[in-house]
Amino acid sequence: MPWIPNHSSFLPLVSNGDPSMRVASLITDARQWNLEALHGHFSPPDVDNILTIPLSLFPTDDVLIWHYSSTGCYTVKTGYQFATESQDTTAPSSSASADGWWQTFWSLKLQTKVRIFAWKAFHDALPTAAVLHYRHIASDSICPLYLFELFITIMWCIWSERNAEYHGKKTKPVPLLLDYAVKYLKDYHHAQTRSAATSQQLLSSSRPVNSTAASFSTTPTQPVWIAPPPGQLKLNTDAAINMSSSIIGLGAVLRDSNGIIVAAMATSIKGRFKPEEMEASALSWSLKTLLQLQLPVHHIETDSLMVVQNLKKATTSLSAFHAILKDVHFLVSNFPRAQISHVFRSANNEAHLLAKFALTVDTECIWLEEIPPPLMTVM
DSSP states (O other), X not given: OOOOTTXXXXXXXXXXXXXXXXXXXXXXXXXXXXXXXXXXXXXXXXXXXXXXXXXXXXXXXXXXXXXXXXXXXXXXXXXXXXXXXXXXXXXXXXXXXXXXXXXXXXXXXXXXXXXXXXXXXXXXXXXXXXXXXXXXXXXXXXXXXXXXXXXXXXXXXXXXXXXXXXXTOOOOOHHHHHHHHHHHHHHHHHHHHHHHHHHHHHHHHHSOSSOTGGGOOOOOOOOOOOOOOTTOOEEEEEEEEETTTTEEEEEEEEEOTTXXXXXXXXXXXXXXXXXXXXXXXXXXXXXXXXXXXXXXXXXXXXXXXXXXXXXXOOSOOOSHHHHHHHHHHHHHTTSTTOEEEEOOXXXXXXXXXXXXXXXXXXXXXXXXXXXXXXXXXXX
């Protein structure tokens, strides 16, 4: 049965397992992917793709989903979009050709880490600044590394020399290309800095000298955590990810009306989920932990607006994301008066710190009525 995402056929590139093996045999009793089993039966790219599938806390029945819709349900609109995007190719032949190409690629006599690097680069799976920004890890999508800029410049120089040779023009000696690229980039940076300085001078000279309004500046204040009413408890949850090691950190903190910590928790799971799936997993796991600890909760906050919005929708969906939300609905039913709402990251800082801390540990951590080490500096 096709089940692995990011492939046109949804089948593994290479499989060393028993054809009759079930996906359930790759999942541990703790409802996590069995990494040893995955690496024993699938190629590294397939393992990376499998780890993008989040697992719900509770076993569910198998169901066929429409991969080309965020809800997992087929609609005429998504069907038309898929048909339009694939109208220039014949699906069976292109799928077989792509799978055959990748099988040839994995048979190349290269070191495994080199092949994995090339595969990740082809599928935009490298932890670049853009990818990290999309997953809410980096604050900027622009890579600040000078070496990356130099790498791109060198590639451009090689391409320019290739075009020059193709058109019969004189080319630079290969040993001089690196020096040329370094100088070219340095000159460009210098020109940009000089241009920015000139623009700033012109802007400063154009401002009025005597302006009362200009002397005042308003700095927007970031939202902060608000304590619940007396006698009630508030739960904050968050998630973080280490892309290089495919580890997701989950963190949560339960506080009373005085801001005193009643419980704090952190754990890590293996995966490469989407941001909303990670946030939903943090929410479901923390609620399950509160049930196990027999602790009440009245207010629940997450900094994922998508999670909150989808929890309030009454429509039926079949995606993995909505399977986790189904867990959340079930768990919240055990807290009759609990309300879930969205807050900004600045009001969810403690939960975020616990999620980041979870990336450094391989066991579940729970603190009751004490300040956990990751929060010592902020509480």
